[in-house]
Amino acid sequence: MTVFAPCCQPPLGLIPVTLTHYLIASALLFAIGLAGIMTRRNVLMILLCIELMFNAANLAFVAYARALGDLGGQVVVFFIITVAAAEVTVGLAIAVLLARQLKTLNADEVSLLKW
Amino acid sequence: MAETVFFYLFTTLMVLSALSVVFSRRPIYSVLSLLIAMFCLAALFVMLGAYLVAALQVLLYAGAVLVLFLFVIMLLNLEPEASARMRVFTLRTTGTLAALLLFFALFGILRGAGQPTPPGAQATPGTVESVGRLIFTTYLLPFELTSFLILAAIIGAVTLAKQHSNE
Amino acid sequence: MVAPPLLCWTILLAPFCAALLILLAGVHRKRFSAAVAIAALLTSFLAAGWVFLQALRDPAVLPCELSVSWISLPGFTVPFGILMDRLSLLMTLVVAGVGSAIFIYSIGYMAEDHAYSRFFGVLSLFAFSMLTIVLANNWIQLFIGWELVGCCSYLLIGHWYAKPAAAEAGKKAFMVNRVADFAFLLGILALWSVSSPIAAGRTFHFQTLQARLPELARAGPVPVTMLPLIGLLLFCGPLGKSAQFPLHVWLPDAMEGPTPVSALIHAATMVAAGVYLLCRSFWLFASVPSVMTIIMWVGGATAFLSACLALVEIDLKRILAYSTLSQLGYMVMALGLGGSVAGMYHLTTHAFFKALLFLAAGSVIHGTHEQDIRKLGGLVRSMPWTSAAFGIGGLALCGFPGLAGFFSKDEILVLAYERNAPLYWLGTITAGLTAFYIARAWFVAFMGREHAHGHESPPVMIGPLVLLAALSIVGGYLGIPRFLGELHGELHWEVAGISLAAVAGGLVLAWLLYGKRLVSPAKVVHALALPYSFLQRRYYIDEIYSWYVATIQQKIIAGLCAWVERNVIIGFAVNGTARLTRGMGQVIRLCQTGRVQTYVLAFLIGIIWLLSVPLRR
Numbered sequence: 073m074t075v076f077a078p079c080c081q082p083p084l085g086l087i088p089v090t091l092t093h094y095l096i097a098s099a100l101l102f103a104i105g106l107a108g109i110m111t112r113r114n115v116l117m118i119l120l121c122i123e124l125m126f127n128a129a130n131l132a133f134v135a136y137a138r139a140l141g142d143l144g145g146q147v148v149v150f151f152i153i154t155v156a157a158a159e160v161t162v163g164l165a166i167a168v169l170l171a172r173q174l175k176t177l178n179a180d181e182v183s184l185l186k187w
Numbered sequence: 188m189a190e191t192v193f194f195y196l197f198t199t200l201m202v203l204s205a206l207s208v209v210f211s212r213r214p215i216y217s218v219l220s221l222l223i224a225m226f227c228l229a230a231l232f233v234m235l236g237a238y239l240v241a242a243l244q245v246l247l248y249a250g251a252v253l254v255l256f257l258f259v260i261m262l263l264n265l266e267p268e269a270s271a272r273m274r275v276f277t278l279r280t281t282g283t284l285a286a287l288l289l290f291f292a293l294f295g296i297l298r299g300a301g302q303p304t305p306p307g308a309q310a311t312p313g314t315v316e317s318v319g320r321l322i323f324t325t326y327l328l329p330f331e332l333t334s335f336l337i338l339a340a341i342i343g344a345v346t347l348a349k350q351h352s353n354e
Numbered sequence: 355m356v357a358p359p360l361l362c363w364t365i366l367l368a369p370f371c372a373a374l375l376i377l378l379a380g381v382h383r384k385r386f387s388a389a390v391a392i393a394a395l396l397t398s399f400l401a402a403g404w405v406f407l408q409a410l411r412d413p414a415v416l417p418c419e420l421s422v423s424w425i426s427l428p429g430f431t432v433p434f435g436i437l438m439d440r441l442s443l444l445m446t447l448v449v450a451g452v453g454s455a456i457f458i459y460s461i462g463y464m465a466e467d468h469a470y471s472r473f474f475g476v477l478s479l480f481a482f483s484m485l486t487i488v489l490a491n492n493w494i495q496l497f498i499g500w501e502l503v504g505c506c507s508y509l510l511i512g513h514w515y516a517k518p519a520a521a522e523a524g525k526k527a528f529m530v531n532r533v534a535d536f537a538f539l540l541g542i543l544a545l546w547s548v549s550s551p552i553a554a555g556r557t558f559h560f561q562t563l564q565a566r567l568p569e570l571a572r573a574g575p576v577p578v579t580m581l582p583l584i585g586l587l588l589f590c591g592p593l594g595k596s597a598q599f600p601l602h603v604w605l606p607d608a609m610e611g612p613t614p615v616s617a618l619i620h621a622a623t624m625v626a627a628g629v630y631l632l633c634r635s636f637w638l639f640a641s642v643p644s645v646m647t648i649i650m651w652v653g654g655a656t657a658f659l660s661a662c663l664a665l666v667e668i669d670l671k672r673i674l675a676y677s678t679l680s681q682l683g684y685m686v687m688a689l690g691l692g693g694s695v696a697g698m699y700h701l702t703t704h705a706f707f708k709a710l711l712f713l714a715a716g717s718v719i720h721g722t723h724e725q726d727i728r729k730l731g732g733l734v735r736s737m738p739w740t741s742a743a744f745g746i747g748g749l750a751l752c753g754f755p756g757l758a759g760f761f762s763k764d765e766i767l768v769l770a771y772e773r774n775a776p777l778y779w780l781g782t783i784t785a786g787l788t789a790f791y792i793a794r795a796w797f798v799a800f801m802g803r804e805h806a807h808g809h810e811s812p813p814v815m816i817g818p819l820v821l822l823a824a825l826s827i828v829g830g831y832l833g834i835p836r837f838l839g840e841l842h843g844e845l846h847w848e849v850a851g852i853s854l855a856a857v858a859g860g861l862v863l864a865w866l867l868y869g870k871r872l873v874s875p876a877k878v879v880h881a882l883a884l885p886y887s888f889l890q891r892r893y894y895i896d897e898i899y900s901w902y903v904a905t906i907q908q909k910i911i912a913g914l915c916a917w918v919e920r921n922v923i924i925g926f927a928v929n930g931t932a933r934l935t936r937g938m939g940q941v942i943r944l945c946q947t948g949r950v951q952t953y954v955l956a957f958l959i960g961i962i963w964l965l966s967v968p969l970r971r
């Protein structure tokens with residue numbers, strides 16, 4: 073992997089902010105969200121981390137929109153926000169239903185499809 | 188220069204609050220941390236010239252979605268999460284390591300994709316007018332379809348969460 | 355002029371058509387099935403007779419061969435055909451002629467039987483199979499006929515299959531024959547494999563083999579030990595089929611079948627098939643003296659030992675069965691000594707008088723419903739025709755001068771006298787024993803006080819008896835040896851004299867013991883208690899065979915096979931596959947934890963791998 077060859081590329085901290093910086097910030101956010109999904113036991117918290125990942129994607133889109141001069145990236149972000157809102161609505165409704173039926177929001181216990 | 192400073196400032200804040208989202212024990216803290224992260228993100232959007240999107244981020248995402256989250260959390264009266272039992276420790280560790288691995292992979296890929304400078308002020312800023320024009324001309328169909336999506340989501344949420352009274 | 359092909363095929367196929375017809379259309383029609391069977395066999399006989407007359411007029415008619423190609427793969431060609439030469443023509447006449455007489459006799463004997471049509475159907479099938487053996491022009495066809503006669507024999511011995519003894523006897527006959535036929539088949543295949551230096555030239559054909567093999571043996575491609583081995587294996591066929599010692603055990607038990615069956619199959623024709631085979635392939639055996647020695651000693655031993663067993667029998671048919679064994683021993687001994695013509699001659703005359711004896715015995719059984727000679731007696735008065743028939747047959751069997759058996763037995767004894775002294779004495783003693791036991795049967799069953807009431811048999815049964823009696827009388831004057839190709843000189847007076855003395859001694863002894871009752875037979879038995887019981891138990895051979903089957907075969911071999919079947923095949927292969935599949939399923943299902951985070955992890959690993967692809971480049 074080229075990331076472990078530091079002498080090939082100039083260190084990112086000294087040069088002015090480029091597209092790459094934004095993208096790496098987006099990647100970092102994405103990875104943190106992912107770690108959150110893997111780690112959290114509460115279903116609602118998992119949903120929250122998914123929101124975090126959405127935001128990471130938004131950042132990447134906007135950064136590219138700026139870099140390529142195409143406003144279409146921002147339009148996509150517009151739609152992502154809308155869709156995320158709808159998804160959260162339904163997701164939370166399901167979570168409420170889950171809490172009512174199984175009396176638990178622990179992701180480990182929600183395993184009815186287990187072998 | 189100012190851009191660099193602001194960038195690092197907001198990014199650090201954002202990452203810290205994101206970590207707080209993931210590692211907070213109390214759900215309310217997580218939600219509020221996410222709120223902060225979204226604000227920082229909106230600031231980054233402004234730096235990138237996406238003004239409409241930044242506004243929408245604050246209005247819709249932070250204002251509506253997270254509030255909805257807060258409502259549900261308070262409705263369900265969540266307890267702070269207990270520490271993980273030994274049984275699922277492997278999953279947690281493996282998951283975190285995998286996420287780290289993913290980051291390094293992305294880092295490696297994106298590092299070579301950089302452009303020298305963002306085009307800067309030459310590019311059309313993402314004002315209400317310019318983005319609006321795009322939405323209502325080129326992307327009209329997805330716009331209309333999104334309204335259907337929202338309708339479906341409303342109906343779905345209401346149906347799912349409805350309490351059936353004894354009939 | 356050549357023998358017309360259609361006629362020859364008719365000889366072979368007529369009984370087969372009869373069997374087929376009876377099977378399809380005659381199952382409940384008694385008279386129809388009998389008529390069809392008899393008509394078919396008579397057709398074969400008349401056709402063979404016609405060919406015989408042609409051959410007498412014009413010797414160039416024989417040998418004649420007809421052949422249809424049945425299997426022809428490279429290196430493995432089997433024709434289906436007819437080889438008509440003097441040997442097969444003589445045998446055909448015997449089979450068809452004696453067979454027809456016995457078929458006619460069966461009309462009367464089996465009149466009240468429920469499975470009348472089945473009887474005639476299987477009899478026709480048997481006739482066809484026997485003719486297949488006789489007329490075959492290659493080893494495979496002969497073997498097919500061989501097995502078919504074994505099958506028909508099984509069916510006919512077990513004709514009254516509801517009777518356990520009959521079913522057991524059928525099984526025993528078939529299994530003993532099977533053991534012998536296994537070795538026989540090995541011999542045939544060994545012969546085939548050496549029949550040509552190149553693989554594509556191998557053949558089963560008799561005449562080709564006869565022409566080719568002597569040169570091959572001399573020239574070298576055939577290894578020296580191969581011919582004796584082939585000879586020995588081929589001899590195993592007659593060992594089983596002609597019931598030579600030690601595979602003779604099935605023949606006495608085969609008397610459970612109806613008497614016509616005993617007459618036709620187990621006296622005149624099927625058991626003679628072994629002798630016929632030895633004659634047919636005589637050129638092969640004659641070239642291996644070691645095997646010839648074995649053959650003649652086996653024959654001699656069979657003749658003597660069976661005659662001893664007949665001394666102590668009380669069942670009329672069994673006495674005749676052991677007598678058949680003894681005479682078969684004579685024939686095989688003759689062949690071992692090198693006299694194939696003598697063997698065939700005795701086969702022919704034996705067919706006449708043995709069939710006669712069996713049919714007479716059948717007549718007795720039909721009239722008195724009794725087989726134990728102790729319970730019979732005085733039949734001379736109540737069944738004159740039958741008694742006369744039995745008497746003539748018995749005298750022919752002993753070798754009474756002038757009757758058929760005298761000439762043929764003498765030929766054999768002359769051969770033994772010239773070539774092997776111990777066998778000659780064995781043969782002479784056996785002749786004496788033969789006279790004794792048959793006279794014993796005569797005196798006990800036909801003379802003396804009447805114990806069982808018998809009535810004479812119907813004419814349909816007497817007719818064949820008369821015919822066969824006539825043949826037994828004139829059989830020696832028909833010129834059979836000359837027909838087969840041997841011209842012999844005048845009578846050998848010394849041999850004739852000694853054998854007559856032995857016969858006379860046997861007859862007189864029997865008359866003293868059983869006719870005049872000078873000495874009570876019971877006292878003689880008591881004096882010779884040990885040998886008597888040994889003979890009564892038939893040398894304990896049956897016990898040895900049962901022990902072998904029960905212990906070695908069933909416990910050890912079959913037990914081993916059962917163990918392999920249960921544990922290796924079923925346990926390991928069949929159940930093991932099932933268990934393996936189930937086990938794999940149990941392991942794979944552990945992936946389904948039901949938890950979303952596990953699935954996300956799986957996703958993630960896939961994505962990382964995908965992302966790593968551009969990095970690796």
